[in-house]
Amino acid sequence: MTEHDLELDTPVSKPSEETAPEQSSKDLYAAIDLGSNSFHMIIARDVLGQMQVIDKHKEMVRLRSGLDSNGMLSAESFEAGIACLERFGQLIKHIPTEQVRAVGTNTLRNAKNSREFLKAARKAIGHEIQIIPGQEEARLIYLGVAHGLPQNAEQRLVMDIGGGSTEYIIGKDFSYDHLTSTEMGCVSVSELFFNNNEITQANLDRALSYCRQVLRPHYRKLMRLGWDTAIGASGTIKSIGTILEENQWSKDGITLKGMQRLCEKLLEVGNIEQAEIPGLKEERVPVLLGGLVILMVTFEELKIEIMQVSANALREGLIFDTLGRLHSEDAREISISALQQWMKVDIQQAKFIAETALCLYHQAHNTWQLHSPDYSYKKLLEWAAQIHEVGMALSYKRYRHHSAYIAENADLAGFSQQEKLMLAAMLLNHRGKFIPEVFDNLPKPQRSKLPFLTLLLRLAVRIHRGRENDQILPLIFIEQETHVHLEFESNWLDKHPLTRLDLNIEAERLALAGFTLTFK
Structure with missing residues (x-):
């Protein structure tokens, strides 16, 4: 059963050329809520920072009713959900990717075959669907209601x-x-x-x-x-x-x-x-x-x-949250800062590591194609650097494991489950033995890119092990994707013998993961 509302405050003229739909969609935003009972979509226009709804669409998919006793989505509910998303996709194909948010809630959090559903859904709708935790769902609901x-x-x-x-x-x-x-x-x-x-x-x-x-x-x-x-x-x-x-x-x-x-x-x-x-x-x-x-x-x-x-709910909250992200009011930044304060992270050390990691990123991201329409790898790297030591609040021993656990399980407002999994994988691998198996739980695009991002974090952590209060901006050269060469300012390594030793150890560990590291 379908409910489709169209609310336009201004008349819409027929596009005069093929590029008109894309041009007219630059100020449009879309939010899609894959609920357990119904799928909702809202399309809105940004008018001087305010949301003007121009289209709504809802279908009673009843995804939750398709869960069997083993926690698997039935073929019927699976297909019904994908068919609905194909129809949604038709309405948003001209909207810029960064202005579309799609989230799954309780049923997709719990379904054992949600990973397969998300893969098919990505193809159907043309956008990544993020599974959000219950706390994040509540936050977005409140945001939507409050704006009304x-x-x-x-x-x-x-x-x-x-x-x-x-x-x-x-x-x-x-x-x-x-x-x-x-x-x-x-x-x-x-x-x-x-x-x-x-x-x-x-x-x-x-x-x-x-x-x-x-x-x-x-x-x-x-x-x-x-x-x-x-x-x-x-x-x-x-x-x-x-x-x-x-x-x-x-x-x-x-x-x-x-x-x-x-x-x-x-x-x-x-x-x-x-x-x-x-x-x-x-x-x-x-x-x-x-x-x-x-x-x-x-x-x-x-x-x-x-x-x-x-009249407002989750989907309106998604729109306002997206507007906030694009206008430097990202709830995720607040969550990272709060986690640092709560776990008494060395803020200055985290800042230096983040700066060095981003310096390396800007030199390497084109070679490694660290681009995604769905995630900002740059922000993921920065956030990982800022909280990589949160596990020390529990114990220095195995602190990288504690950091990974906290990132994956803490209630971090603004973060989807996929983003928390990516952070956890990077934090677990930011030092010590490189464990590539942790990336297997990620979707295919991220599975292949996260090892490169993690390598940059590892190098930044190694370089700043001495915890000196100075900025270090090495050059990085990449050959054949897996050969990484670092160059430091003249005599810098001679003045930092511990870093030279650490980089030698790092080269051995990265070799086991298929990378070659050289430096001078």
Whole structure:
């Protein structure tokens, strides 16, 4: 089932030449959300720093319903998802790559064959799809909702019910104080407790009890932080709000009493498919019961009196986050800086290593073709240099392993799972034995490029082992891709005998990884 809205504030004329679509698309941005229940796309224009929506498209793919008992996406759901993305691809083919963001959420986080799906999806849509952690999903949801609200001093509770997860965020204006992503969603709860859309008091009670258990570890902190206004995002919450309003079961927002009236009506009928309720769309029937239970439990446990419904959600947050990245307001930069502060990293040492690594990068990136429409290898190298020593906060022994673990598992706002995996692979390999096998878990383009990027990091770390407070900018020459030659200022190595010894050791270790390192 498809919903397609076109909202244009200005008339669109027919392109007069073949290049017109590309020229007119330079100020367009696209965000794609591969949710567990539906796939969403939004296309917007940047007008003086503000987002003007010009197109929306949604399809109820129900990816979560295609997960089998072994955690694999079925062939049917796999194909349905790819077919949807091919249609999405038609609408965004003229938009610049750096202005398109596509993310996968709970189901693609958990599906065992998500890697195969992402490979086919990349081909279908023409863009990389990044799997984002639950915390990042919550951050982007809040960002999208906040941009649709007036700026004021109110503390907000924002809630989003997805197909496989539900997010809770507390914040003020554009800043959040708490992010929570829980493993319950409208699809998963509906499938667990409301088989064939049947509703009885018994399965309703079981579903309510289950959702209370999932929310219980989080509600104390949410209650302690408090809020002035509760706001709901997502299609499920919008649908419930519409039903309550059209049946006059609540007004000016969603209330617990109104949802209880809806529950009573559904219990009378016994099967939601047979319920003739104004405002209930056919596409929402298979997932409404699960979403309703999650929302009722949230109201009960958090003592919510009324909830307003937001028109914005994850996809709008993606657009604003992309605008921020392109205008030097990248959340990832803030995350790296915060991690440095939290783990008491030697900032000055990290700065020198980053400068040397980037100096080498600028000389080598064309030879090694360190370019990607989906990732900035330059930024990945800089971030890796800035946090390569975070593991020392745990222990110097095996600290590179600790650094890699932290990079992969920490909640780093702005980072996708793929980006965290790339950072972890580089940090694990920034010194010691070179372990090329860790790159095997990365997609093919990154799998072949990350060893080169890691080599530059290793060289910068070796060169600065003495932790001197001076800038070192060596020359790098590359022959036949794997032969690397370094040249330093006259007599520099003579004044730094430990670095000369380290580079000799590094040459031996790189040889085992297929590289030749020489220097003078």
